[in-house]
Amino acid sequence: VVPVMLKALTYDEKRGACSVGSNVRDAACYVCWAFARAYEPAELIPFINHISSALVIAAVFDRDVNCRRAASAAFQENVGRQGTFPHGIDILTAADYFAVGNRVNCYLTISVYIAGFPEYTKPMIDHLVNMKINHWDSVIRELATKALHNITPQAPEYMANVVLPRLLPLSVGSDLHIRHGAILACAEITHALCKLAQENNRSVTYYFSEKSLEGLKQIHQELSSRQLYRGLGGELMRPAVCTLIEKLSLSKMPFRGDPIIGGWQWLINDSLRQLTLVSSAARQRIKESAVSALAALCNEFYINEEGEADPALQDELVTQYVSELQNSEEMIRCGFSRALGALPRFLLKGRLQQVLEGLKKVTVISPEDVSFAEARRDALIAIAKVCQTVGVKGDGSQQEYVCRENVDQIYATLLTGVTDYTTDSRGDVGGWVREAAMSSLMEVTLLLVQKEAELIHANICKQIMCWLAQQSAEKIDKFRAHAGSVFLTLLHFDHPPVPHIPHREELERIFPRAEKETLNWNAASEAFPRITQLLGLPAYQYHVLLGLSVSVGGLTETTLRYSAQSLFDYMKKIQSDPSALEGFCETLLKVFEDNLRNDRVSVPLLTMLDQMLANGCFDMFTEQE
Structure with a gap:
C-alpha cells in the first residue's frame, strides 16, 4: 500500500484548463491518518522516513490549502500515535493546521525551517526540482x-x-x-x-x-x-x-x-x-523584470575601477533611451521611462539635464498623445527615482545633482501631473498620473528636506499642500486615500520638519499625530468631516472647495452624503460671521469663473450650489435685504 499512497500524495494531472488530483491527494492524506491508528509503531518503522517526508512535502508544498491542512493533520496524528517520526514535535509546531493556510509562508519560511533537519533536506529539494x-x-x-x-x-x-x-x-x-x-x-x-x-x-x-x-x-x-x-x-x-x-x-x-x-x-x-506586442496581462511583469535586470547589469558590468562609465557606452545608452521616449507607441515610452529611472548614478553623471528634459516631454499632454496616461505616470515615477539616484547638492552642477538651477523645473513638471484629469474609454486614467505625481512630490520633497531644505521655496510648498488638500477632498476613494496619506506624511515628517507649510498649527490640530495611521481616508464618513475644516484656512479654501464641489455634486451616494453633510455643517458654523461667509462666496464664484468651460467641475458645482441654496446656506444674505 505504501508505494501507491506515496504516489497518490503527489498526484497532479492537468486536464484542459484545470487540474485533477487534489481529491486524490486529500484521500491519500486520509489513508496516512488511518495508518497511524491501524498499525503498531514497530510495523511502520521500515516506512517511517518515506511517509514522514511525503507528508511534510504535501503539508508545505501542495497547491491546495485543503490538501496542506489534511497532510498537516495526518502528520500530527502519526507523531502523536506512532512517536517515531523524526523531529515530529518541532515540525508540528512550525507547520500546524493554521500555519499551512498561507501558501507563500509555507514555501518561503516553513520549508526553510524543516529543510534544516537532515532527514528532510534532500527529499524536499528533489520534490521541488522534479514536481514543482x-x-x-x-x-x-x-x-x-x-x-x-x-x-x-x-x-x-x-x-x-x-x-x-x-x-x-x-x-x-x-x-x-x-x-x-x-x-x-x-x-x-x-x-x-x-x-x-x-x-x-x-x-x-x-x-x-x-x-x-x-x-x-x-x-x-x-x-x-x-x-x-x-x-x-x-x-x-x-x-x-x-x-x-x-x-x-x-x-x-x-x-x-x-x-x-x-x-x-x-x-x-x-x-x-x-x-x-505582448498581452496586457504580461506587460507589467516583462517591464518590471527588464528594468530590474538593467539596473543590476549596469551596476555590475558597466562601471570601471574608478567608478566611472565608459563614455561611448554611456552616450549610446542614454541617447538611445531618451530618443525612445518620443516613440509613437505608449508602451515603449513607459518601458524606457522606467529604464531611465533605474539607471545607476555613474551613467546619469553629466547627462542629468538630458534625461530630465526627455522625461519632462513625456509628461506634457499634446493632442496626439492625450490618452497616454500610463506613459505620463511612468515618466513621473522615473523623475523621482532619478532625483533619488543622483542626490542633492545646492551649488552643484545641474548635469550631476538636484541643485538650485533645476529644482524649480523638477517641481514644475511634477506639479503639472497633479492637474491631469484625462478621461477615456477606461475612465479616469488621469488618476494614475495624479497618484504617481503625488508620490513623486513626496519622495523629492523628503529627499530635499533631509539634505538641503532651503531649496524648497515657500510658494512651491504651498502649491504642493494645496493640491494635496484638493485631491483629499475629491470623489474617488483610492486617490483620495493616497492624497490624504501623502498630505499627513509631509505634515508630520520630523527629520527635520518640512518648511513653509501654510497654517501648520491649525493643520496639526485638525489632524493629530496620533491619528496619522488610524484615520481611514477611504471612508467618506471619516475623511470629509476633517477635510472640510480646511475651508476655514485662507490658503487652502480655494483648492478644498474645488475638490469638494466634485464630491458634493457627484453621483456616488456615500461620497455625496458625507461630503454634503460636512459642507453644510461648516456653513452653519460661519452663519454668524458675515466676513467669513462673504470670503467663502467669493472663493465659490472664483472656482466657478475659473472652470466655466470645464464640465468636470462646472456641472457638479451647479448641483452643489442647488443643494446649498435648498439647505439655506445663504439665507443670511436674503435676510439682510
Whole structure:
C-alpha cells in the first residue's frame, strides 16, 4: 500500500484548463491518518522516513490549502500515535493546521525551517526540482524557485553538483513550463550559492564547475537562436531570462567584457520595445523584470575601477533611451521611462539635464498623445527615482545633482501631473498620473528636506499642500486615500520638519499625530468631516472647495452624503460671521469663473450650489435685504 499512497500524495494531472488530483491527494492524506491508528509503531518503522517526508512535502508544498491542512493533520496524528517520526514535535509546531493556510509562508519560511533537519533536506529539494518547477501553475513554479534559493544554504554542495547540472539542460528544453521553471531555478540557486561563497570569503565561482558557468551563459544564446522569445512562449521566457540576468549580475559573475553582456543588453532593450506586442496581462511583469535586470547589469558590468562609465557606452545608452521616449507607441515610452529611472548614478553623471528634459516631454499632454496616461505616470515615477539616484547638492552642477538651477523645473513638471484629469474609454486614467505625481512630490520633497531644505521655496510648498488638500477632498476613494496619506506624511515628517507649510498649527490640530495611521481616508464618513475644516484656512479654501464641489455634486451616494453633510455643517458654523461667509462666496464664484468651460467641475458645482441654496446656506444674505 505504501508505494501507491506515496504516489497518490503527489498526484497532479492537468486536464484542459484545470487540474485533477487534489481529491486524490486529500484521500491519500486520509489513508496516512488511518495508518497511524491501524498499525503498531514497530510495523511502520521500515516506512517511517518515506511517509514522514511525503507528508511534510504535501503539508508545505501542495497547491491546495485543503490538501496542506489534511497532510498537516495526518502528520500530527502519526507523531502523536506512532512517536517515531523524526523531529515530529518541532515540525508540528512550525507547520500546524493554521500555519499551512498561507501558501507563500509555507514555501518561503516553513520549508526553510524543516529543510534544516537532515532527514528532510534532500527529499524536499528533489520534490521541488522534479514536481514543482515544472508545475502547470506559474505561481507555484515561481514560489518553488524562491524556496530553492532559501533552502540552498542547507545543502550547497548537493545544489551545485547535482541539482544545477540537472537543471541546465532543462532550461533549454522543449517544454515551455519546464523551461520557464528551470531558468528561474538556475537564477535563484546561482544567486544563493554566490551569496554563500561571499559570506565565507571564498571566490564567487567556488561552487561552480566550468561546465556550469558555460551552461548559464548559453541559456540566452540558445533561446535566441531557436527564436523562443517570440509569441506566447516569449511572454514567459523574457521575464525569466531577465530574472536570470539580474541574479547573475547580483552574483558578481566574472563575465566582464564577455560577448554575452551585449546579448543580455539586446534582450532587455528588445523586451522594452516589444511591450506593445505582448498581452496586457504580461506587460507589467516583462517591464518590471527588464528594468530590474538593467539596473543590476549596469551596476555590475558597466562601471570601471574608478567608478566611472565608459563614455561611448554611456552616450549610446542614454541617447538611445531618451530618443525612445518620443516613440509613437505608449508602451515603449513607459518601458524606457522606467529604464531611465533605474539607471545607476555613474551613467546619469553629466547627462542629468538630458534625461530630465526627455522625461519632462513625456509628461506634457499634446493632442496626439492625450490618452497616454500610463506613459505620463511612468515618466513621473522615473523623475523621482532619478532625483533619488543622483542626490542633492545646492551649488552643484545641474548635469550631476538636484541643485538650485533645476529644482524649480523638477517641481514644475511634477506639479503639472497633479492637474491631469484625462478621461477615456477606461475612465479616469488621469488618476494614475495624479497618484504617481503625488508620490513623486513626496519622495523629492523628503529627499530635499533631509539634505538641503532651503531649496524648497515657500510658494512651491504651498502649491504642493494645496493640491494635496484638493485631491483629499475629491470623489474617488483610492486617490483620495493616497492624497490624504501623502498630505499627513509631509505634515508630520520630523527629520527635520518640512518648511513653509501654510497654517501648520491649525493643520496639526485638525489632524493629530496620533491619528496619522488610524484615520481611514477611504471612508467618506471619516475623511470629509476633517477635510472640510480646511475651508476655514485662507490658503487652502480655494483648492478644498474645488475638490469638494466634485464630491458634493457627484453621483456616488456615500461620497455625496458625507461630503454634503460636512459642507453644510461648516456653513452653519460661519452663519454668524458675515466676513467669513462673504470670503467663502467669493472663493465659490472664483472656482466657478475659473472652470466655466470645464464640465468636470462646472456641472457638479451647479448641483452643489442647488443643494446649498435648498439647505439655506445663504439665507443670511436674503435676510439682510
